[in-house]
Amino acid sequence: MSKEIILFRERQRFRQFWLWVVVLGVAAIFWVGFVYQVLLGGQYGNRPVPDVQLSILFVLVGLGLPYFFYRMSLTTEVRPGLVQVRFWPFHVKPRQIPLHLVRDFERVTYSPIGDYGGWGIRWGSKGKAYNMSGNEGVKLYFYNRDPLLIGSQRAGELFQAISEARQMKV
Incomplete structure (x- = not known):
């Protein structure tokens, strides 16, 4: 295996x-x-x-x-064709986001309190967010639902990994 x-x-x-x-x-x-x-x-x-x-x-x-x-922790993993996000202890299993459902994505700097009302699992006028600290992340735009922001201390690396994962065969 x-x-x-x-x-x-x-x-x-x-x-x-x-x-x-x-x-x-x-x-x-x-x-x-x-x-x-x-x-x-x-x-x-x-x-x-x-x-x-x-x-x-x-x-x-x-x-x-x-x-x-x-x-409490936020674990983000990028695999070929997939992004997984787990906000422990609220997610028993990681939330899987197939990248074929993602229309576009961008690296963003945001205001955690102004845009989403703070840190954690948040819903705001700009969509849903998973964030722990800081003000950088990658925002995913979908074909059929509101955007999702994934906060990261290494937003550039996350953005690059998602770019690579979209190109790879699953």
Whole structure:
């Protein structure tokens, strides 16, 4: 069994400093509450929740939220005749985009907040977007649906790989 050719592969994660400040700030509230109330025996707040509930919240929000954002990733692969995009954990299997359905494509610089309302899996007036950070990517135009933007830290390489993948026989 031969390996399938991969022309381009990129895995991105959330790298924005401000996002991590918010996520870790929210988690820190639960860390402080857990340590103060459960471990040190004090009462955290005016109407403290029972220790069991606080422990569950600590695990879910104090540990789970940062872990969730740490593990979240956008994987883009280009193969002959195909682009695959997987936004983990929201896509169990990669979304496959056959290149014969793509009318045209271009490398773009965009405004994540202005054009799509932020980062992640986004829908906006300019179509759908998969992006994690930055403001560059490749926009795919289809014959029968709205455009799709794939954000990339290596947009030039992604554009070149899609160009090559369209020329190759599947």
